[in-house]
Amino acid sequence: MADTIKHQGIVENIDGSHLRVRIVQTSACAACSARGHCSSADSKEKLIDVTDAAAASSCKPGDHVWVIGELSLGRIAVLLAFVLPFFLVVVSLFIFMALWTDELQAALCSLLLLIPYYYILWLNKARLGKKFSFSIQPE
DSSP states (O other), X not given: OTTEEXXXXXXXXXXXXXXXXXXXXEOTTTTSTTGGGOSSOOEEEEEEEEEOHHHHHHXXXXXXXXXXXXXXXXXXXXXXXXXXXXXXXHHHHHHHHHHOSOHHHHHHHHHHTHHXXXXXXXXXXXXXXXXXXXXXXXX
């Protein structure tokens, strides 16, 4: 169980084997008693899509459930969203700086490379959605 992330949530709706679960994501200090006087405490509601035929048949809207995701999926998401684009920008900046003498042009071109990178990720969202799947457990 140490390799999973669990969030408590409420089933919003069910469509076939597809469930939509609302979770409240809070920062670590949101539970502090001084959160009303502090600007760093925050919480956000998120809707999580879960495809699970067995859970869809046993749950109904309004049920409290646990949304479970693998910790390794979080690492892969950080890698795809932040680490690889960072290295893409840095490596391309060095390449463009070697090709051109204009630093501004090299910096802008290396930043513009992020557009096709994130576009490719967007085109593969169905494949990534299958890989980044969640499961649920009744409370």
